[in-house]
Amino acid sequence: MWKTLTVVLAGLACGIGAHFGYFNAYAPECSIVADSCEMEWLRDELDLSEEQYARVTRLHSDREKQIRALSKKVRELELILAEFEAERVREGYVDFLEIQNYLEAKRKLDEACEKSTNDLIASVVDVMNVEQRKRYFSIVSSRIN
Numbered sequence: 001m002w003k004t005l006t007v008v009l010a011g012l013a014c015g016i017g018a019h020f021g022y023f024n025a026y027a028p029e030c031s032i033v034a035d036s037c038e039m040e041w042l043r044d045e046l047d048l049s050e051e052q053y054a055r056v057t058r059l060h061s062d063r064e065k066q067i068r069a070l071s072k073k074v075r076e077l078e079l080i081l082a083e084f085e086a087e088r089v090r091e092g093y094v095d096f097l098e099i100q101n102y103l104e105a106k107r108k109l110d111e112a113c114e115k116s117t118n119d120l121i122a123s124v125v126d127v128m129n130v131e132q133r134k135r136y137f138s139i140v141s142s143r144i145n
Contacts, residue, residue, distance in 0.1 A: 045139065046132045055127045063120050070113050077106055 039060065043053045080102055088094050121140055125133050 046128065046135055048128075048132070052127050052132075056124055059120065059123050059127070063116070066116055070109070070116060073109055074113070077102070077109060 039053070039057050042048070042056070048056065084094075084099065084102065125136065128136060
């Protein structure tokens with residue numbers, strides 16, 4: 001009985017150790033969403049000079065307030081949509097005027113987000129040389145689409 005229990009516990013301990021070892025070994029370097037970590041990755045990936053890196057970092061930090069505000073608005077619209085859905089399920093009623101107003105607000109917010117993203121990309125691209133731009137566009141286009 002004790003031998004069986006010992007083997008089972010040893011197997012369990014080894015399994016847990018292997019699980020955590022595997023996932024820690026293959027975890028991304030930026031496991032926490034940190035701007036500095038992402039910016040370091042971008043510097044290494046694009047081979048940015050110190051001056052380019054400083055300008056790109058400044059451009060991103062200058063836009064941070066705007067991006068956070070847009071993100072907050074997106075979350076608020078998602079909550080509004082969840083409320084509409086809960087009301088529809090609960091009461092079996094849909095107010096199409098409210099839905100139309102929601103869709104209009106979402107369209108305007110989507111346009112603002114797209115404009116903000118395009119403006120940031122355009123300003124960052126101005127800092128780079130031709131080869132860096134090509135690489136940056138390949139990275140950005142794969143993330144956006």
